[in-house]
Amino acid sequence: MPSRIPKSLTSLLLASILAFILLLAPILGLSPAHAEAWDEQIPSTVYNGALVPDRGHITFSTLPVISEAGSLQIPDSLAAQLGYNPSRIWSENTPIDQVLMLGDLQDAFGLGNFNLATIAQLTGLNLNGISLTNFPLIAQQTLASLVDAIPQLAQRTLDQVPILKDLVNLNLHNLGSSALSDLALQSLNLDDFGSSPLSELASNDLLGQFSLGDLDLGQYSFNDIPGLTQTPLEDLQGWQQTFVGQVPGLSQVSFAAFPNAPAVGYFGFIAIDDVTYGPMEHRNTPTQRSITGSDKVGFNYQCAQPRGCAYLELNSPVSLGVAGDPPGLHGAQWIQGGTGQGAQMVPGGHGILSVINGGQEPTGRLPFGPVFKVVLTNTDESSGTGSFGIYFRVCHHGFIDLGCTPYFIGPIPWFSAKEKGIVFVGETPGTPPGDIPDIPPLPAEVQQQIDALIQANEPDFLSAVNVDGPCLAKIMSQVPPGESAAAATTVPKLLEAAQRAGITDRAQIAYILATAETETNFRPRNEDGGYCGEYGPGCYYGRGDVQLTGQSNYQYWSNRLGVDLINHPELANQPDLAARIAVEGMRDGTFTGRRLGQYISGDQRDFVGARHIVNDSDKSSQVAQQANRFLGALNQCSTVVTTTDTNLTSANHPGQLIAHSNGSATQQRIVNAINAHYNESSAGGPGGGNVACAYEVNRVLQDSIGHKIGSNPNLVASVEADLQSGAGQHIGAQWAHAGDVIGFRRTFKTKTFE
Template sequence: MLNILLSLILAIVLFFTHQPSAIAQDASTSGEQTAYAILNTAINDMPPMPEDGYVPDYGDIEGVDYNMSREWSAGDPPADVLKVGDIESGLGAEELTLGQIEEITGADFDDITIGNLEFLEGVSMDEFLQDVPFLEHWDVNDIPALEKYSQYGEIFSGDQTLGDVIAANPEIGAMEVRDVIGDVSISEIPNLEESQLGEFEGVGDKTISDVPGLGDVPLGSFPIPVAMPSLNFFPMQDIAFGKEEFSGLSGTPQSVSGGTNGTQVWMPIACVGGCPHIELTDSGWEGAQWLTKEHRVRDGFGVLGAMYDEAGAYRIPFGPAFALQVTSTDEKTGIAEWGLAFRVCKRGIIDLGCTAYFMEVPLGIETKEGDDIITGVRDGLGGATIPLDAPPSWEEKRPNSPRKLREVEEAYDRAFSSGAQVKMDEDCLEGLVSVATSHHQTEAAYIIPKVVESSNKHGLSKPQLAYVLATVKAEVGGVGWRTNIEETGKPCSYGGGCGWHGRGLVQLTHIDNYRRLGKVIGQDLVGNPDLALEPEYAVEILVAGMKDDLFTQSGRSLDYFINGQEKDYYHARQLVNRLDKAATIAGYAEKFEEKLNQCSTLETERKSAGGGELPNRIAQAAEESYGMDSSSGPDAGRNACVWAVNRVLDRAGIEPIGGGMPGNPKPGNQVWVPGVEYDLQNGRGTQVSRGDAKAGDIVIEGDQWHIGICQDDGCSRVISNSSSRASFKWESDTDFDGYYGNGPSRIYRLEN
């Protein structure tokens, strides 16, 4: 994995290029001798970090279950910088036990106590019993050190198991294990020294130095001994093969080309069934196969990766800016032709991921047998760990992105710069969003400022806000940071009969809660429970309900659990759902609090959409209504353009429009575009020019076939009902992209 190679391999390279005593001094030192020296090197043998540095917080990354972020200073030992998670997948560190570390290193752990085990920081007594095999079933009388050395010794007595003791004393179970039995020797705890490191919650986030003796384990003694990458960046091309090679059922055994295979990390991908390629030679590359771009591989990730998910096999020796491909081979002449491939990424707060490397450009370069070629380091990551400098002219070969991609990026940019978005400090928001899973961060960037705004209104402290955000992550964060998430499969399982299932950010349930919270938000949630799915109401339900104990009515408010004297993130779960997922949510809260403490300000503002109060409200309601289902409108949504606009107006608290025209074929029903324009021209609005148009203005198609709502100044972006999809999600220009072809549209500003 990338994190292993960036830290571990580079540390090894630093060590063996700056410590001449580690390698034989003369040129006759063989590769075998060097490899032997490396395999017998431990992390504590490596030199200190040569300069200050850091790894930023990338948030949740698929396949990485710990936070990769860290900072270090020049002179820091590598064991204080590298994390256990850095060497879990690559070296199998998670499979090691303390007993094995003791045996491998010859260390004596007899005097080490539970309190000395820094990697147990944050692990509760409850979790500790689950992490150590069968420990909860041991009789406390068989572990006398518990009664003797623990400050809570009186509970560790009598004819009962350790699990019984903790079940009867849940407050002890919630405490950190080091605070409960910190003075007990690790040798006194049954099975502890036989427990694999990977069994302990959060061990991946601990540094190597937090685990006794781990930094002294030679790299060759780990469960997965360190794989030595080839540091030969320019091996020699050997034979060029055509389609007949590997045309049977056997795949290429040493593929060094590949793609991401649907992840965010490059990996080699074998080919089966006819695989033109070049074979490589030279030290570290003997027999390796680089497949041509005819070998199509799965690539890309996120929203953009779903749009373009296939690439020709490649390597990335110059880093991720572009990929290097063998475009074709000629078996008769032995010639290979080369090209580049580019991708499109949009990362950050609005994280759309990356496309595959699908934009292919020929280089006009040929190589033949015996030529040196560029591969980069053979690291299992396409050469990306030690990127080479590419000729500047190669980056200039990047083609323009397809229009479809540009439209998607622009649509997301518009959605998060519109009047619907509550604005807050960008650095603060980016930190908070990073706690959400990567594929939900775009949604989190929209909803988190609204939660912050509401918490400010209710006077919540940072720790209280952290716990509210942690609750959202637990309740709906696995599905998406959206308010319109509705529980399925249990429509009649809650108090009050059918219809009171989970809705919104906190998954509101039970008719009594709908009635109680409806009074808080000033809406009839019993008569219209789906209002709990609306962003403004869902946020208020979440914050007010948790602050004032309105969900479970436990008799203890948020202030009881989290105040100036204590932060009981574990038991605060009682405000929503007893102790379900209590430890997990407490962990989320700690992460959110850490990010909140880095915020310079939590002030929020609603960005003006221009054009006065009514247009502001309309623009905001239109953005929040994006994707609204219109199938219950006229003709199953096919003729629901006015119906959809009036739903938006209703959401903005504005009377519907279009029912006042004499001769309206459906008097009193606002479903006819001519009726809307009549109302706008007769007391409800004023026509404006395109130059004066603002977000929230109403757009009427030239021959009154369609209607939409402006979403920006100048009205270059209009949102309206899509007849074919029966939903409020058609984004077009002012003239509806010329679809109706009947002259310019007219724009009106609603005034009442």
């Protein structure tokens, strides 16, 4: 019988061999996964010869921008349970701190436990040197929510907190005589509010709802609210819906300093990137040694696609290729993840949110824990390199536990790998338990939530919305004659947006219409007298149906809609976008922190108080009167709108703005250019615009990809010939994304897409 080496001696021997190999790495051609510019941008360190993130220096601000557009849509029923709506749409090249919300990472980094003082200490930020406009979350606070979040305010008087005294004085000045009379009947002293304890004012039904968003917050600093900088972010109303980049300094805090910081150091295996293979290697033979997958199906999920998978074939540095060594990495395959050629998607996510993204995520690994997933995004056989990216997910736990989405927010470029380089793979591959019990039938109410979530995120969800003609006539009868022309366009858009947003309460619809009339007379337009620089740097004066104002609001809606309102703020006046901003903003309370449902729900119809949703108490009586007139008209309607299935393959219908593309970066640039040209006249094209199809397509292409196509860019046949001769790629219509330029010929009962 062969002699047996003691286990402790075996471990020592392997460790010695590994150390020796790493010393020889430069001579043998073994080096950390390294090649691309991204490797140099991301703070890194070396673990056993492999490049890994330096948690002490990596921050959200040091991560590259996101490479693909995407969206998350939460139906109204789930948003009501959460108390906020985490829906958003993002475009490619968006910084990740403008995509991730604090609530997304509550179980990963614990960012809600942070306070501003700690963040300032960690980053060297002088909070006295910046104004409160740089902290949009404060605009969502009311007098009541602020006192609730900062208990030390309760015993202070109004005179002791000038910013709150300014808030009360501003709103009292705008109150009508009836509201002041109601206050006078209570125990409050109208002649001496200054000596009143803030706890008493905050508990008042009227005064407590005064919103700090009513003030010009540029006049105040963080120290003007005692105790604010020491207050945990999660104690402030609406904190979950705040983007990471909207908290001063947070994007500059290192991951190691977060409240739920990952463990110090790393643990796991390294491997040699032995050979890089493209997608054709396993056209007919499935992989056998995959170490990729998901935390739902395990990390040996094989590729059995007929088209084959691209992958890195790994090797163990311990034995330099001898099969059977302890890590079992000889011949292991890290498969490319994604939806492109040679890439693999796998089931992912947990709970109700697992249905997002079709329940799928790119195959990959979790070598650094569950916060983000590392995915091989591309392989290049000619250079022997593999590109990695990381994906984030959204989790919502707590009293309302929705679970986690699949990892689908990404990719963000990560470290690259080169043949014979060393790659960190983390802990050993795992398989899902073999004795998982069958999932019992879900309660009906849970299944309804899942169905609503799937529908809200399904591209075909936005089918055609048709406004009932007789009902529209009744509504238009309440519009002043001078506004009827503009209202003929704006009112249907608002009704369609309300239907898509799930708003069926006719009183809420009436109030939305009344708000648009009061703000703009149904003409989404630039603010009267607005000028660049009026609301900070840039030209972010009021626009649209509700006069969207301020850079932070334009940035928020850019993220949510996937439309670049920062560089093209004029797009906020486009009828489709203006309607969505008005309806969804009022529904979700994005303007002042106050939502439609707080004032108008069922039998509750506070049309006067609801004015705080958009613009303190200005013209509150006027809006209320008009809302009552619109409600009277709506109550005479048997049907307001109907939804029909259009059988289109995309939510981006002809004649509407395109929200985003789930295709490539180039496709998203085309989408952005289309939106910028939306509703423009083609009169400058051939035939006075009557035969300007190719002309308009090439205007978009010039702006998005820098050149036109076709020897005669104004002739359809020329553009088509250019596409067929190599400028284009033949695809099936089912694979098209928003932003693709598709030429097609119509014949009887058939379409040929190219």
